[in-house]
Amino acid sequence: MSTARLIDGKAAAATVLAEVRGDVDALEAEGIEPTLAVVLVGDDPASHVYVRNKVLRAGEVGIRSLEYRLGADVSADELLELIERLNADRDVHGILVQLPLPRHIDENAVLEAIDPRKDVDGFHSENVGGLSQGREVLTPCTPTGCLRLLQDSLGDLSGLHAVVVGRSNIVGKPMAALLLQANCSVTVLHSRSRDAAALCRQADIVVAAVGRPRMIDAGWLKPGAVVIDVGINRIEEDGRSRLVGDVDFASASALASAITPVPGGVGPMTIAYLMKNTLIAARLQHAAAPEAVCPSTC
Ligand SMILES: NC(=O)C1=CN([C@@H]2O[C@H](COP(=O)(O)OP(=O)(O)OC[C@H]3O[C@@H](n4cnc5c(N)ncnc54)[C@H](OP(=O)(O)O)[C@@H]3O)[C@@H](O)[C@H]2O)C=CC1
Numbered sequence: 001m002s003t004a005r006l007i008d009g010k011a012a013a014a015t016v017l018a019e020v021r022g023d024v025d026a027l028e029a030e031g032i033e034p035t036l037a038v039v040l041v042g043d044d045p046a047s048h049v050y051v052r053n054k055v056l057r058a059g060e061v062g063i064r065s066l067e068y069r070l071g072a073d074v075s076a077d078e079l080l081e082l083i084e085r086l087n088a089d090r091d092v093h094g095i096l097v098q099l100p101l102p103r104h105i106d107e108n109a110v111l112e113a114i115d116p117r118k119d120v121d122g123f124h125s126e127n128v129g130g131l132s133q134g135r136e137v138l139t140p141c142t143p144t145g146c147l148r149l150l151q152d153s154l155g156d157l158s159g160l161h162a163v164v165v166g167r168s169n170i171v172g173k174p175m176a177a178l179l180l181q182a183n184c185s186v187t188v189l190h191s192r193s194r195d196a197a198a199l200c201r202q203a204d205i206v207v208a209a210v211g212r213p214r215m216i217d218a219g220w221l222k223p224g225a226v227v228i229d230v231g232i233n234r235i236e237e238d239g240r241s242r243l244v245g246d247v248d249f250a251s252a253s254a255l256a257s258a259i260t261p262v263p264g265g266v267g268p269m270t271i272a273y274l275m276k277n278t279l280i281a282a283r284l285q286h287a288a289a290p291e292a293v294c295p296s297t298c
């Protein structure tokens with residue numbers, strides 16, 4: 001039995017970050033200091049780890065980052081006020097509000113309050129709609145990172161059948177939109193899909209974003225399929241805690257032609273694309289408001 005080629009997300013992320021580093025230098029030569037504001041509400045330990053990683057990575061590529069930590073009991077109004085302040089601050093180019101938010105805060109209202117041009121997560125309806133219409137907009141980091149991994153592995157994706165397992169707003173749906181934009185035929189599976197494994201076995205490309213440890217095994221795959229595992233699940237095994245994906249790596253890698261590991265696959269690419277989006281956002285804002293037309297008072 002053959003073994004799948006490993007798609008190295010860490011190495012791919014390093015390439016993306018090197019591209020970003022070059023763009024940062026170019027912007028700084030124009031007197032612009034790309035800046036990302038990260039907002040973290042509450043004390044979820046996993047969220048704290050993610051936010052720390054984002055801030056560290058930003059520093060490494062020369063992006064300035066501002067961290068705002070708010071208590072779990074903060075009111076929606078206080079959070080919206082902070083976002084308004086960041087929207088109005090011309091020195092802030094990207095705003096990321098770490099999800100999930102505490103239950104008493106309407107997540108959608110918060111995401112809609114972010115200036116779409118500073119929406120480095122690509123979650124604002126303006127950007128969601130733009131992606132669906134094929135306009136050039138800020139697109140969500142995780143699926144955009146997955147698309148890059150696929151294009152690096154396969155080149156042109158035209159005509160391939162891609163199956164996305166999961167239909168969340170942050171991964172599954174934008175992933176499907178990006179693959180369609182890249183000329184794939186796209187099938188989206190979810191918890192109500194009938195005989196999901198049989199549908200998945202028709203895929204040339206499988207993107208798993210379910211949140212169920214090792215759900216997708218060889219029985220879901222056509223021989224030679226390329227598998228992208230978005231899942232990040234912390235489980236207890238052999239008396240210790242470990243991170244596993246939504247794909248049963250051992251089983252799937254015997255049948256797939258290429259596969260991402262967890263950790264070291266999609267996760268690092270998500271952070272790399274957050275940095276890239278921050279650069280795109282900075283460019284967008286400075287192209288739209290050149291000093292020559294816009295006096296310093298605006
Ligand atoms: N690597 C990274 O950078 C990131 C990783 N993640 C990880 O990706 C995973 C998915 O995240 P997210 O999209 O937010 O998760 P959600 O819980 O929001 O969505 C899960 C999706 O999976 C579907 N689903 C559940 N059970 C089944 C099943 N048995 N068969 C088919 N589909 C099923 C659900 O269907 P339905 O809609 O019908 O309920 C839903 O659409 C998680 O492990 C998360 O931690 C998330 C973001 C970034």
Ligand SMILES: Nc1nc(=O)c2c([nH]1)NC[C@@H]1CN(c3ccc(C(=O)N[C@@H](CCC(=O)O)C(=O)O)cc3)C=[N+]21
Binds near residue numbers: 266267
């Ligand atoms: N507004 C918002 N935007 C997000 O993009 C967002 C979010 N909220 N909330 C949570 C999810 C999750 N997410 C991850 C990012 C990086 C890794 C990552 O780097 N993972 C490493 C392992 C890290 C570890 O060891 O825990 C890896 O896979 O190699 C994982 C998950 C972004 N998310």
